[in-house]
Amino acid sequence: MSKTGKLVISIISAGALWLFYILLLPTLSVAYLGGFIFIAIAIGTIITNIAMWVSEDGEAVGVTVGISIMVVLGIIVVGLVAGSAIFNSSVKREQIGEVEVLEYNDMIKQIDTSQIPIVDEALAQKQADKKIGEDIALGSRVKLGDAAIQEVNGEIMYVVPLEHTGFFKWNRNRSTPGYITVSASNPNKVDFVTEVNGEKLNIQYQKSAYFGHDLLRHIRNEGYRTVGLTECTFEIDDTGRPYWVVTTYKNRTMWQSAEATGVVIVDAQTGKTEWYSVEDTPDWVDIIQPSSIVEEQIDNWGKLIHGWWNPSNTDKTKKTDLTLTVYVDGDCYYFTGMTSVGSDESCVGFIMVNTRNKHAQIAYMSGATEEAAMKSAEGLVQDFGYKSTEPLPLNINGIPTYVMAMKDEEGLIKSYAMINIENYSIAAKGATLAETSRAYLQSVARNGNTHVVASAEAYGYSYEGKVERISSVVEDGSTYYYLVVEGEKDKIFTASYMISEELSITRDGDTVQISYIDDKNGTVDIVAFDNIAFATPVSEEQEKRDELDKGTSVLESENNQIIEVNPEANQETWENLTDEEKAKILEEYSKNN
Secondary structure, X not given: OOHHHHHHHHHHHHHHHHHHHHHHOOOOOOOOHHHHHXXXXXXXXXXXXXHHHHOOOHHHHHHHHHHHHHHHHHHHHHHHHHOOHHHHHHHHHHOOXXXXXXXXXXXXXXOOHHHOOOOOHHHHHHHHHHHHHOOXXXXXXXXXXXXXXXXXXXXXXXXXEEEEOOHHHHHHHOOEOOEEEEEOOOOXXXXXXXXXXXXEOOEOOEOOOOHHHEHHHHHHHOOOOOOEEEEEEEEEOOOOOEEEEEEEEEXXXXXXXXXXXXXXXXXXXXXXXXXXXXXXXXXXXXXXXXXXXHHHHHHHHHHOEOEOOOOOOOOOEEEOOOXXXXXXXXXXXXXXXXXXXXXXXXXEEEXXXXXXXXXXXXXXXXXXXXXXXXXXXXXXXXXXXXXXXOOEEEEEOOEEEEEEXXXXXXXXXXXXXXXXXXXXXXXXEEOOHHHHHHHHHHHHHHHHOOOOOOOOOEEEEEEEEEEEEEEEEEEOOEEEEEEEEOOOOOOOEEEEOOOOHHHHHOOOOOEEEEEEEEOOOOOEEEEEEEXXXXXXXXOHHHHHHHHHHOOOOOOOXXXXXXXXXXXXXXXXXXXOOOHHHHHHHHHHHHHHO
8 A cells, every 4th residue: 555545544544533532522531431432442543553554464454453343342341241230239239328218208298289399391391492482583593402400599490591403503693592490380480581680691601502612522621531421401500690510420330330429510601610529519509410320329229139140039129210300398309119120010119319419218118100100190081181290209298199280282281180109099180289189188088098997886876956057069070968967066967969869958957857877986977868848759669669678778787886876765775674784784884984
């Protein structure tokens, strides 16, 4: 090969290597797989060029290239195996740190339903897009970046950066005029922020910018060429000034087991760049620990409980598919369910990891996975075809509950749902969160308590008197009546509409005759009802049917444990007893009380 040909090849290979670095910006360190591959390619290119210049034998050059590739591939394979769980199971499992065991009620604090962050990222993006659409000129030159949820001055919101739509738009404008915020609890609260403290925003450093304004290239040029960089988020400080927060990390087992070491914070306007350790990161930064790193560490903690070799899957757990971002007492956490390996819809517990310091907490309790809860919620509104947002784990009056919004095809919230975590068959929906909460608590009271603890004895009574108050409620399409009657003000009587048609026309002051059961458990259930003021005609056939039904009511059943109470008959029976019989009854009563 001529010298000119060799020179051309050398120049092309050097240019390709330079272009490869400029476009991909890998970490220039063999401690990271991408960096090792780039450095290996660079060294291989140099060796190949040297062999080409010193040897006239093309076959020798080919052998050199082949050997170089085989060596690099061999090192990669060895490195991946050496850093795997086969040799590092304990390191990988302990990366998450000590997991604190808590009760669910201690893990998830009860909050006001009016402050529930029910807006998801998709809806936030949609609302932000509508805001941009209000300005035709702006909408033609920018697009929305990734929305990031965060808490700013006590309010949870999504912050959405504006990105350039292409090279020519960037070349003409070189910056974007602000960002958009969307309240996480009110989708209609959308603000386009164009100035902070009276100064116009001029965001120059973006992921979609070019040359020196490209975010990753700017960080590398600021002296971070050998530092591992991973996920970045767009955050604002308490004054509203925008920044890019990029996590730095190192690997603990060869090219695996990433561990966050801090963050690089870049002023989105000036480009000023500064690194902070995990401990020294400013308080306004919500995300230090990337979700990808935390998710891997949670899975390792669950799967490597008995080391790498565990073919029977003994005690193995894994995280569920969804990882939620939640806020508790002002702190941000990743929340996910933990399920046994092989299980689909049942959780064995819930784990929560702080997004700043990675402090992990777990609450062991059986319950539904997030996906199962979403299916249950969608079943409530299947006639409308609404889809559930990712469920938010909350305490509703101390009850572990998933809360989600139900969205139509346009992505707009049409209703809400609450699903009991421990028993996802207990569910409720409503047009508002307050309405949903009321319906949910009624559902829990009616269906959630499968064991009603009452007194050892229940008593059946008959009563005739006036109604002082009567009211009705509709629960899941069924009407229930609540009554307070004269002389029994310590009891609230309840009855289904099926007990009697006369319940619906009964008013305060009507004289009624009722039969009811009192088990001294706070609920008094009516089993028979008659409004004396009304005497509806009964056909002969109905009279025959009523005669057949005698003895079949709750009070008349021979198998019940209800003691019939009839004061007049009891007094007559008492008076007919002998003194010895009376003394014996009183003695037994004294022993039992």
